[in-house]
Amino acid sequence: MSDSPEPRQALPHDPAVRSAVRTALSVSVATGLYGISFGALAVAAGLDLPQTMVLSLVMFSGGSQFAAVGVLGAGGAAGAVVATAGLLGARNGLYGVQVSALLGDRGWRRVLAAHLTIDESTAVATAQPGQRAARVGFWWTGVGVFVLWNAFSLAGALLGDALGDPRRYGLDAAAAAAFLALLWPRVGWSRGGSRDGAGDDLRTGRWVALAAAVVALALTPVVPAGVPVLAAALLAVVVGVLAPGDGTSEATR
Amino acid sequence: MSPLDRTTAWIAVLASSALVYATKLAGHLIPRRALDNPRVTRTAGLVTIALLAALVAVQTATGGGAVQVDARLVAVAVAAVALVLRAPFIVVVVLAAGSAALLRALGWMA
Numbered sequence: 001m002s003d004s005p006e007p008r009q010a011l012p013h014d015p016a017v018r019s020a021v022r023t024a025l026s027v028s029v030a031t032g033l034y035g036i037s038f039g040a041l042a043v044a045a046g047l048d049l050p051q052t053m054v055l056s057l058v059m060f061s062g063g064s065q066f067a068a069v070g071v072l073g074a075g076g077a078a079g080a081v082v083a084t085a086g087l088l089g090a091r092n093g094l095y096g097v098q099v100s101a102l103l104g105d106r107g108w109r110r111v112l113a114a115h116l117t118i119d120e121s122t123a124v125a126t127a128q129p130g131q132r133a134a135r136v137g138f139w140w141t142g143v144g145v146f147v148l149w150n151a152f153s154l155a156g157a158l159l160g161d162a163l164g165d166p167r168r169y170g171l172d173a174a175a176a177a178a179f180l181a182l183l184w185p186r187v188g189w190s191r192g193g194s195r196d197g198a199g200d201d202l203r204t205g206r207w208v209a210l211a212a213a214v215v216a217l218a219l220t221p222v223v224p225a226g227v228p229v230l231a232a233a234l235l236a237v238v239v240g241v242l243a244p245g246d247g248t249s250e251a252t253r
Numbered sequence: 254m255s256p257l258d259r260t261t262a263w264i265a266v267l268a269s270s271a272l273v274y275a276t277k278l279a280g281h282l283i284p285r286r287a288l289d290n291p292r293v294t295r296t297a298g299l300v301t302i303a304l305l306a307a308l309v310a311v312q313t314a315t316g317g318g319a320v321q322v323d324a325r326l327v328a329v330a331v332a333a334v335a336l337v338l339r340a341p342f343i344v345v346v347v348l349a350a351g352s353a354a355l356l357r358a359l360g361w362m363a
Contacts, residue, residue: 033343037346047266051263058274064273078265082265082268088304089277090276090297091301092273092276093288095277096281097280114274117281168354170324170351172325173350176332177346181332184336189337204299210306229304233303233304236300240300
């Protein structure tokens with residue numbers, strides 16, 4: 001650290017670190033607010049307040065939480081809930097590999113960092129120019145999203161309980177829209193494209209998305225709730241393993 | 254919607270939460286080179302895409318174990334337009350809910 005004339009200043013002088021904090025705060029607010037819809041949807045699906053809050057506090061991964069609530073609400077068995085939420089959370093394991101290399105933490109800090117490893121904290125950390133800014137970006141985003149996501153989940157659950165029939169307020173449609181918004185950047189339909197690949201991989205991703213939706217709808221009348229979604233995941237595994245190319249070369253149409 | 258069995262819900266909530274956390278921790282503990290295979294990364298990305306797309310389909314167009322077309326379909330179309338226009342996450346979700354609520358209030362596609 002340099003000899004700062006204002007040692008008590010909250011933000012450091014390094015502009016990269018300041019920028020990381022600013023990004024972290026705006027991402028935290030945007031993501032946290034969206035916790036309202038999670039809380040409301042969870043109680044609408046039939047979960048009670050403690051169950052809703054365990055998902056936000058312990059699972060703490062938006063996509064997996066919405067999936068767990070969606071499958072439970074549709075009458076899926078516990079096994080289907082665990083499989084769907086677990087598979088959707090698999091990407092967090094890959095994020096963990098990237099993030100732990102950036103953070104270099106050991107012991108309890110690593111245990112805590114693992115808990116805060118989600119789409120947003122990984123995205124902010126990996127987008128920073130230096131390691132110091134990456135660390136600041138990770139922790140500020142992780143803690144910021146955690147605090148606000150849980151606060152707004154609670155607000156949403158209390159609000160959802162008070163509202164009554166969720167369909168009247170279109171909350172069932174909000175769940176579908178939330179999944180669409182989570183899917184959108186991954187198939188490159190928004191600026192910047194997907195973090196996971198580019199070009200031919202994006203095209204593969206779009207075809208997999210379309211096929212997954214068709215498979216899920218086709219299976220819905222014939223198999224128990226939760227299974228259509230898992231069948232779609234299986235299809236993706238088959239494509240991922242068998243499709244030519246290694247993620248950097250040409251993929252087939 | 255039928256009431257959830259409390260025990261089933263608790264088992265599902267606790268087991269799935271534990272699995273999601275264990276996955277995060279595993280990522281932090283395993284050496285980087287173990288997952289350096291681009292095919293592993295690609296497959297994980299495709300599984301996420303397939304799950305999300307299937308969840309969109311199921312949440313939009315099924316109900317009671319059958320394919321069902323109602324106000325949700327219009328709401329998701331509105332959400333897609335909002336996403337094309339690069340609306341923020343929360344706006345997309347609110348617009349979708351509002352569209353479905355409006356259609357139902359008007360008695361269309363209930």
